[in-house]
Amino acid sequence: MEFHQLERPRGAFQQSVSAEQVQRMCRRAFGSDHQVVSAVELDGGMYNNTYRVEFAGEQPTILRVAPEPSRQSRIERELMRNEHAVQPFLAPISSLLPRILAVDFTHQIIGRDWMIQSLLPGVPAPEGLKIRPRAEWGRFFGQLGAITRQVHDVRGPHFGPITGPGFSRWSDAVIAVLQDTAADLEDAGLDARDVREAAAIAEKNRSLLDEVTEPRLLTGDLFTINCLVRECDGPLTITGVIDFDRATWGPRDADWTIFMASRRTSPERDVFWTSYGPLSAEPAAVRRRLIYRVMHLGAIRLERKRTGRVEGLAESYADVTAVMAELR
Structure with a gap:
């Protein structure tokens, strides 16, 4: 062999x-x-x-x-x-x-x-997008928005990971993730006081979080890196999506895909929202999304430490500091 x-x-x-x-x-x-x-x-x-x-x-x-x-x-x-x-x-x-x-x-x-x-057909989307004119990228992000919405339309039995632990209240799931993330960061030798503060803020805002009562299926990790696209021939088309190991039950706007789609804006990326639909602009929803951002940024920090990308750790702390300033 x-x-x-x-x-x-x-x-x-x-x-x-x-x-x-x-x-x-x-x-x-x-x-x-x-x-x-x-x-x-x-x-x-x-x-x-x-x-x-x-x-x-x-x-x-x-x-x-x-x-x-x-x-x-x-x-x-x-x-x-x-x-x-x-x-x-x-x-x-x-x-x-x-x-x-x-x-x-x-x-x-x-x-x-x-x-x-x-083995699915196609090439990783980051590779496929590079060889396509930028004017074609909107088609990709539109398809990604539609796929994400299909997943989010699935209702679930509890909050939290598919295999558990399951929570009846969304606040319990959020606080558990923040506390576990902080403990993992500390085990890795990193300062996690900002994530622990976010957990304390979530605790004080339980009623705000528990306005969410219906668990939806979240992809957990879906964005460009976990999409496959058709190679050069024909229209830019998503041929497969992979790696749903971080899938969980929660509100739609807590998903990694929404976090990533919201991080940057461009005419091409914004087509995502055309097919997915707009996020709620109500103050309560906006405040909840700040807490979700800390959840994702804490996971990014842990991954950077685990994979040896220490140059990105300072950026992680700066990103959380900016979110925490809004939360406070």
Whole structure:
């Protein structure tokens, strides 16, 4: 078997698996008569290890391997199990999703969760957008807005992650995320006093948060990096969406996708809102979104620390400081 893995610094968060482990996982998934020809580790992801696996006479697949349980933080625990659980709720966009071909949470072959998925057509959107005229980008963001709205229109049974813990009150879910994020940041050796202050503000604003009473399905991590688009031929079209491991139940404007779509404005990006619809401009909704921004910025800070992008930490603190000034 031809095997290629990415070079990473010693002690990096993402730990590659061996060629023998890949073969054993594929034998468990498909039987010994499926011969693995090659496995190539893919770049771009920041949490799971991802491989393109080729078989003799079969369609290629994607193997994803989660971090060891001991390396998972509070806000990122068992994400692959969460992604597996959310699949039935993603029915409105099922034509854009990879098919789960095999999944193993037993830890018998390797002490990590793993799944094998079908390979979707297209190229990552950041790569596809670069080779298209900027005038075509609005079509992409319009499609992204429509896809996001389809997901958000799905109603749920509780607030919080798909696999739990589930909360009956939105305020409990928000405070839990902020407190867990602060604890994860502190475990990583980072100052989390600003996130803890945001948790205290959320506590004082429980009644404001609990005006939200209907959980909706949130993508958790959907934006350009988790979209695939058609290559050069034909109109710019989203051919697939991936990585719903951070999906959760909450109000629509608390989603990562809304946070990202709101961060910058341009004629092309603003087409997102044409298909998605406008956000509420009521003062209560605007104030709640400030709290959600701290939730997302805290997760960004943790990811930057985990992936060694320490140059971005100062920006994270500045961003939260600006939000906290408005909240106070």
